[in-house]
Amino acid sequence: MNEVPNWLDAVRWNADGLVPAIAQDAATQRVLTLAWMNREALERTAATGEVHYWSRSRGKLWRKGESSGHVQRVREIRLDCDDDAILVLVEQVGGIACHTGRERCFYKRLDDGAWREVEPVRKDPETIYGKS
Amino acid sequence: MNEVPNWLDAVRWNADGLVPAIAQDAATQRVLTLAWMNREALERTAATGEVHYWSRSRGKLWRKGESSGHVQRVREIRLDCDDDAILVLVEQVGGIACHTGRERCFYKRLDDGAWREVEPVRKDPETIYGKS
Numbered sequence: 001m002n003e004v005p006n007w008l009d010a011v012r013w014n015a016d017g018l019v020p021a022i023a024q025d026a027a028t029q030r031v032l033t034l035a036w037m038n039r040e041a042l043e044r045t046a047a048t049g050e051v052h053y054w055s056r057s058r059g060k061l062w063r064k065g066e067s068s069g070h071v072q073r074v075r076e077i078r079l080d081c082d083d084d085a086i087l088v089l090v091e092q093v094g095g096i097a098c099h100t101g102r103e104r105c106f107y108k109r110l111d112d113g114a115w116r117e118v119e120p121v122r123k124d125p126e127t128i129y130g131k132s
Numbered sequence: 133m134n135e136v137p138n139w140l141d142a143v144r145w146n147a148d149g150l151v152p153a154i155a156q157d158a159a160t161q162r163v164l165t166l167a168w169m170n171r172e173a174l175e176r177t178a179a180t181g182e183v184h185y186w187s188r189s190r191g192k193l194w195r196k197g198e199s200s201g202h203v204q205r206v207r208e209i210r211l212d213c214d215d216d217a218i219l220v221l222v223e224q225v226g227g228i229a230c231h232t233g234r235e236r237c238f239y240k241r242l243d244d245g246a247w248r249e250v251e252p253v254r255k256d257p258e259t260i261y262g263k264s
Contacts (some may be wrong), residue, residue: 006244020152020217022163029161031154046242079247080228080237085152085166086176087238096214097171105212108217113139115211 008039012084018054020037021062023097025104026075032097032104035064037086042077043071047073069130070094094123101125139170141208144216150186153218155196155229157236158207159181164229165237167196169218181206183220202226226249227257 011019018036025032035053037045040060044052051072055062071088072090079086098105100121107119143151150168157164167185169177174194176184183204197203204222224236224244230237232253239251 007242007247010157010247022154022166024163031156031163031219033221034154034212035150077242079236079240079242081167081234081239082237085237087163087166100213102213105214105217106210107213108211110139110209110211115139115142122175 008043010044010083011038011039011079011082011086012082014084018056019084019086020053021053021088023051023072023088023090023092025092025097026089027091030104031106032072032090032092033040034105042086045074045088046077051090065093068094068096070128072074072097096128098120099129101128140175142215143171143174143211143218145171145216146216150188151216151218152173153183154186154220155183155204155220155224156227158221159223162236163238164204164222164224166237167239174218177206177220178209182220186234197225200226200228200231202228204229228254228260231257231261233260 013019017038020034021037022034023032036056038054041052041054051064053062071093074088076089095103101123102119102121106116107117109118145151149170152166153169154166160255168188170186173184173186183196186195203225206220208221227235233255234251234253238250240247241250
């Protein structure tokens with residue numbers, strides 16, 4: 001029997017076993033988030049059709065939306081030229097990707113030498129996650 | 133005199149003094165590249181209106197397009213919610229962001245358990261960079 005090369009082996013994981021993964025909204029084309037995947041997160045993303053990341057702050061596998069319901073459904077997974085960055089085109093359930101209740105994490109824009117918050121909160125995080 | 137807070141201090145640089153930076157084409161909305169910036173690269177990107185990165189392989193500041201002419205002109209610079217990722221909306225001069233001569237670096241798509249190259253080479257890299 002021939003060995004089937006594993007597509008996960010093509011990825012150049014960093015010293016921590018991670019690669020940066022960009023999520024882009026397939027409908028609006030907006031870049032939603034940059035997070036990190038380890039091998040298991042990428043494998044489960046492909047296998048389940050729902051985006052999984054590795055949470056560096058919590059040190060655990062994280063199915064995006066597991067608390068909030070704001071799941072990212074996979075439309076397409078891409079790898080870059082030097083095999084060390086992932087791009088996932090997603091359907092963003094609920095239209096909210098950011099834990100602040102905004103559509104996306106990139107809501108601060110550089111204007112005249114200062115970062116300005118230029119996108120509205122769509123839903124109060126306390127409503128999304130419950131009071132802490 | 134009051135001290136003016138420096139917008140560069142708001143960025144959470146990693147242990148190597150870097151943050152990942154995504155370049156997105158402002159016209160087509162396609163995600164072109166993921167590269168890395170240090171403080172100087174980000175400062176120069178804002179100051180000059182042309183995207184600069186830190187080349188990890190060459191260990192030097194790198195004005196995108198300095199060899200190829202495929203400069204990225206800055207339209208907008210954004211920072212994410214936890215201050216450790218940058219998104220730059222760019223005008224991609226020449227319509228080629230990737231050193232392989234393709235429009236963008238994310239040209240490999242996962243199809244049935246294998247990475248397939250799904251975007252054409254627009255210009256032979258030897259024509260772009262000269263024979264090596």
